[in-house]
């Protein structure tokens with residue numbers, strides 16, 4: 001059997017469900033000639049209400065599935081899994097580039113003028129030490145409000161993206177923050193599911209608010225790491241995506257493929 005050169009092996013991208021597709025899309029934009037395996041832990045979604053111990057176990061299992069498939073690098077396309085288990089995973093597999101994603105609080109706060117920033121994420125992400133440290137670091141440069149929005153993960157998994165139910169869920173959440181004059185300068189999408197409901201979020205907070213997510217930054221970091229380790233593929237044709245999920249459901253893979261197409265159709269970046 002012909003052995004595949006390490007640089008031609010796929011990149012593994014993993015999330016609890018469909019959210020990680022918002023990161024996969026950025027990776028494909030930046031690294032179109034790479035092959036990808038997208039693995040959704042559909043049997044255990046949502047992650048956002050789980051304990052750190054559970055998240056560590058699930059993240060390790062998902063990463064090991066990808067490692068067995070021969071991936072050359074992993075992108076944990078899930079804020080929740082990154083904050084709970086990213087470091088432990090890196091320590092366990094020091095030979096492998098493992099990139100994570102975290103709420104893009106920094107660019108939102110540093111956008112200037114002591115902004116009012118709403119960080120939307122899962123309960124598990126907002127509870128973590130990693131997030132507390134991030135808040136500590138930027139708390140003097142803006143008014144930062146943290147909003148757990150687990151319901152949005154469920155909406156996205158059900159394919160419900162911009163309905164009145166979604167908008168009203170967001171409206172209630174924002175109302176609960178009691179922000180003076182309802183003036184919001186920036187929203188951080190601290191969960192990879194949330195770019196799918198971006199237009200519903202914008203319709204509630206207003207178009208003037210800047211929206212930030214960490215997908216581009218994570219994709220750039222992956223490119224930088226692969227380049228540094230001379231692992232970028234030299235293939236000349238466009239890469240492929242292999243869809244997998246822990247339920248082993250072909251219907252879920254089809255749904256994931258459809259979500260990627262939808263995301264590509266609704267943004268300017270291809």
Ligand code: DGL
Nearest residue numbers: 019046047048079080192
């Ligand atoms: N997409 C995930 C994140 O970025 C987790 C969503 C969930 O399973 O609760 O946090």
